[in-house]
Amino acid sequence: MSDCLFCKIAEKKIHAKIVYEDDHVLAFRDINPVAPTHILLIPRTHMENILGLGDDTAKHMLAAMRQIVADEKIEKGFRLVSNTGEHGGQTVYHLHWHILSGRHMGWPPG
Ligand code: AMP
Ligand code: ZN
Numbered sequence: 001m002s003d004c005l006f007c008k009i010a011e012k013k014i015h016a017k018i019v020y021e022d023d024h025v026l027a028f029r030d031i032n033p034v035a036p037t038h039i040l041l042i043p044r045t046h047m048e049n050i051l052g053l054g055d056d057t058a059k060h061m062l063a064a065m066r067q068i069v070a071d072e073k074i075e076k077g078f079r080l081v082s083n084t085g086e087h088g089g090q091t092v093y094h095l096h097w098h099i100l101s102g103r104h105m106g107w108p109p110g
Pocket of ligand 1: 005014016028029030031032033040082083089090091092093
């Protein structure tokens, strides 16, 4: 998708602070962090949201998530969020998982 921000980050046409990458996924620091650790994990392949996520790519995202948790030393706790659609508060329509940590998370979310 030529007009997708996260596709451009995956293609390295737009700079991001990358913390993890492999053939299937990429993770980078959120430009507007809402927690001391705020990482976005995306598939390299464009899909709008989690409803388009296939089992194979999901496996790679889960493996990457575990690696990031170890690398960032956030085993004490974190929150995994995938805002989906208008009511979910999604603003970028390329699937991404927020990995949030470094402080206590409130519940319910806003
Ligand atoms: P969401 O609102 O769940 O769709 O999340 C989109 C996230 O992308 C927000 O937390 C933004 O701060 C983040 N974001 C937007 N542009 C960039 C960028 N160029 N680099 C890193 N993160 C970004
Ligand atoms: Zn995209």
